[in-house]
Amino acid sequence: MPTPARTSLADVVAAARSLIEADGLEALTMQRVAATVGVRAPSLYKRVRNRGELVRLVMQDAARELGDVLSAAATTGDPRRDLAALARAVRAFAHAHPGAYGLLFAPMPDAWRPEPAALDAAIDPLLRTTAALAGPDEALEAARTVVAWAHGFLVMELAGAFRLGGDVDRAYAYGIKRLTEALVREPSRK
Amino acid sequence: MPTPARTSLADVVAAARSLIEADGLEALTMQRVAATVGVRAPSLYKRVRNRGELVRLVMQDAARELGDVLSAAATTGDPRRDLAALARAVRAFAHAHPGAYGLLFAPMPDAWRPEPAALDAAIDPLLRTTAALAGPDEALEAARTVVAWAHGFLVMELAGAFRLGGDVDRAYAYGIKRLTEALVREPSRK
């Protein structure tokens, strides 16, 4: 006689994400997730193969949400303004969801990496903006340069690496400005 | 009656680091470290307060080693050449010790962050080079821009984020070149 489901995959992922956000990745335990959704730990294995898959699902959830944010941020059609808007949007996302953001390119056991497509989709608006800025031939390299800078900056900021003096906001704005200048395809360059 | 020490803090840290390098942070367990150095797990607490402190010691060990590598890399006195050499040196270090490198700015429970001084020392050669490149007023912002770019690039590379096509070496060289151009203080800028 079937018993009705007492939770759902979406509930489980949301519970896992809130645990990560509150206390970091090591706080995401099967037992705590189970308690949060009102079930015992073994039942989670009806929704998820193992803890690793659950971490990956949280990662993908965050990547999808970041993609939505970025798509909504690049709207002016002016690549310089769009690039600055994208950079500010990803930083706002990282500040709002530091736990989830810190997962995005975290060192992971090879087994449970996210589908590459998940992150690629999130980054797509940035790829289009840098293509407009640097030209199609260098679009990929330019996008990787910008993504690497922004991600490195945010990882370091979240890790507290900038605690010693200086104005972090100013350093971020400086990076945006200089990178934008650097990527613009000059009409004539020796 | 005192018994002679059967291991040492240096041994313990080295064992921990080799476990991380081989199988990632979650493979660093007190029991495995103990087995590696030929002792039982409770004995480790004579050398180290807890697992967190051991992780921090591995991090600091890696930071010190990276500092040595960077100090040896910036030698020409030409800031453009030195910056390129520093960027190549940090990438070589990350490839040689991906586990240790991945720890450097990893999201950590606030309790056991490294002493800020440890990482600052490692980055000092880069700060001096960017100061020469961008001028003293913007040295800090310039250094943060370069460190953020390099670190973000390497984190993403190690996480396998660049698996889909493109020439990763070329993207790194592109980043070095464009960042160098971007940071140079133009004699006259509107």
Place this chain on the structure above:
DNA sequence: ACCTGAACACCGTTCAAGT
């Protein structure tokens, strides 16, 4: 002074048994 086994609370995961 260092090392150990035993103990405790907690993990992830499997599985037979319940409904």
Place this chain on the structure above:
DNA sequence: ACCTGAACACCGTTCAAGT
């Protein structure tokens, strides 16, 4: 079809007892 308690192997950590 989903949920559960019991079980297993593993964790980090403490502590009294050994030398």
